[in-house]
Amino acid sequence: MSNQSSLQIGQIVKILKGKDAGQIAIIVSVEDSRFVYIADGDKRKFDQRKKKNLLHLEPQPFVSSEVVDSLNESGRVTNGKLRFAVLKFMKSTESKTEERGD
Template sequence: MDSTDDLSIGQVVKSRAGRDKGRIFVVLDIIDKEYVYVVDGDLRKLDNPKKKKVKHLVVYNTVLQEFKNKIDNNIRINNSYVRKILEPFNKSF
């Protein structure tokens, strides 16, 4: 499950390498087959997303549909919104 065909905007992922190892993120944008932009609203804010290699991510089956819709429709979101939607995942993973 490591190809970008399975990744979509709003997908919940966990970093498996780097300084942010173990952190939960949500996919903000897909750059290409190898890279995506991820945010968590805390360390990685919306105005400074983290460029991450797909192979360094654990991909969960969860897509945050509300987040995806807001991104797709250019509805403004803020960092506290991102933190709030990721909160349940930070507790459970």
């Protein structure tokens, strides 16, 4: 489980368990070695962020610099920035899929 320890704020994750399974979200804070808080800016707003067990998340190799900068500057991030980061990630994965011809 070495990939679990590399999770950081602003990283995109895929939710594996729960009612939001299959959706994409962003880590907005780290609780401890087992739990993080996630939000996507759409169904799960920053003010209503969800506490998730790391075992229920699949980290993606993408970190949103806009989200990280905003959280470092003000301790908050707008829901618009969260939605933008998720959309940017989705478009980047779509283009990689098209390049492979899948």
